[in-house]
Amino acid sequence: MKNAPEPIVITGMGLLSPLGDSVSLLWQRLLAGESAVCNWPDLQEEGYRVSKACRLDDFTAPPLRRGRMLGFTAAREAIRQAGLTLPAETGVFIGSTLGESRAFEQKAEGHRLNLAGYTVESFTAFLRQKFKLSGPQRSIATACAAGNYAIGAAMSALRSGRASVALAGGVEPFSRLALVGFSRSRAMATDRCQPFDQNRSGMLLGEGAAIFVLEKARDALRRGARPLAEVISLGLSCDAHHPTAPEPEGRGMATAMRLALEAGGIGPEAIDWVNAHGSGTRLSDSAEAKAMRHIFGARLPAISGSKGAIGHALGAASALELAICVQGLLHQTVPPTAGHEQADPEAGINCTRNARQQPIQYVLNNAFAFGGINSSLLLRRWEN
Amino acid sequence: MTDQHILSTLRHELKSIKPKLPDNLPENSHFKNDWQLDSLELVEFVARIEQSFGILIPDEDLPDFISLESTTRYLQNRLTA
Incomplete structure (x- = not known):
């Protein structure tokens, strides 16, 4: 074993x-x-x-x-x-x-x-x-x-x-x-x-x-330090589809999330919150929506995105968003999604519109990039 | 600016992006269907037009960029407006 x-x-x-x-x-x-x-x-x-x-x-x-x-x-x-x-x-x-x-x-x-x-x-x-x-x-x-x-x-x-x-x-x-x-x-x-x-x-x-x-x-x-959160696993994949456009069905993005879950030894039902990549582009959001629906089916966890609030900081984006995930785990709160007002019916993702207090054990932090580079980091609330 | 001057600039830029294109690319041939320019090549083409002619091309005008003929017409309208 x-x-x-x-x-x-x-x-x-x-x-x-x-x-x-x-x-x-x-x-x-x-x-x-x-x-x-x-x-x-x-x-x-x-x-x-x-x-x-x-x-x-x-x-x-x-x-x-x-x-x-x-x-x-x-x-x-x-x-x-x-x-x-x-x-x-x-x-x-x-x-x-x-x-x-x-x-x-x-x-x-x-x-x-x-x-x-x-x-x-x-x-x-x-x-x-x-x-x-x-x-x-x-x-x-x-x-x-x-x-x-x-x-x-x-x-x-x-x-x-x-x-x-x-x-x-x-x-x-x-x-x-x-x-x-x-x-x-x-x-x-x-x-x-x-x-x-x-x-x-x-x-x-x-x-x-x-x-x-x-x-x-x-x-x-x-040494008596207080852990803020546990970093469990990182799922990675590459679309190998196009230099800039994501694979439209979100297969590579789904693979990254699935690999993070598998490495963490949990199923999708354990995820309480996804901090989505949510770049706000037609293509990337559409692909990520399909990927999340593929992984979670009809029972989507809470989904939020921060790029409407802080923009897209490229290589720093997922690190800044990791800090948001850690804060969410500490405060058991999913933050609102600035800019998300009317869910795209085709994408079918209703992001948080207000701060939402709820039990959060696990969160996935998605980050995708040009080149079809996909990553999903799995974090867990630290409990003594 | 004459149509010939615009055409000559456009042909030069297209050749820089895709060297295998013929020197005298027919004016009415379709960039995508006839010459297989992909989305990145077309984006580069539009960026080079912006640079060469000193204009900004809004997203909603992109459907005009399908052939040398339509692109020249678009530029004539923009440059004489």
Whole structure:
């Protein structure tokens, strides 16, 4: 008989989001139904097709170091909350879509394209340098699913004994490059992001960082730490269908959720809540709706999405949403879905419109990306 | 701007995206049905038109971009409006 995998828990989290620079502020504003979407005069003046976005208006850093400073600030808070002096062999696992996007953008201004020191690896390296860490490391550029991937890599390193503590999460500074790319591929909304709504017209960009301290449950308990949630398993799949469009029936997305459930040793009926990817695009939401109906059948769990409130932070999105999942588990509350007003009858997904208090034992955090990259992270409420 | 100038620019951009296309792509042939341009290639084509002609093309106008003939007509209307 296979041994149960070593329980891995989150003991610290730190984030910077367009709705607040702390987990508690983000949670509070999310529950109040707020959205960070606003029009940005600088983007309008620069002539972008879309000038609405969710950005951090009070976080300043040199443009070429914005990402690393976001990651560092979030990590510092996560470590503080964990109440831990990181051992030197702590692993660092960071996901991002582009790294320091500004380094790419300079090319359009006539500068030579020099990415040395600005890729996703630069975020990982900066954290290792600042916290004097020499443990295992992974820098993961799996686009909009990168945060989930980073948490999965940390979980794997902890279970295998390659690391005793891990810093993991996602980082994405605001990217004009992504703004142009998604605009040109006609994936952007012009006004607001409305997950699974019949009037949805696309996504809006966000930015931010969310970093977590992960450790084995027994180590955390031994040192008197309070686990915030248990990370159970990560399901991954690839559509192998199209460079940008999801497989329309959501088969790959369903596979990711099914694999997470199988690895966690539970059936779909145990899931109380799905934090959907819910990008607000016609194609992605439609495919995810089919995938969820395929997995859960007629008995859908509570479904929410946060991209109407904080935008789509690409490689940081699923990390920011992981923090929302952990808050939901701690408070036994599913947050509202900003922008979801009239459920798309074809998609058939009624997202939460208000904060909903209910028992939550298990939550799935979905994150899907261009390239047909699918991920679903399974979390459990931590009970002593 | 003359139709010939627009056509020449469009042919140049199409060749850059899909080098196997003939130099003298017939004006009324269908990008998708006759020349198998996929959705990404068409998105790139529209982006290049925006860049070359200095205009923004809204989503609702995309159905006009099915052939050189229809695209030229669209651009003439936009550029002379």
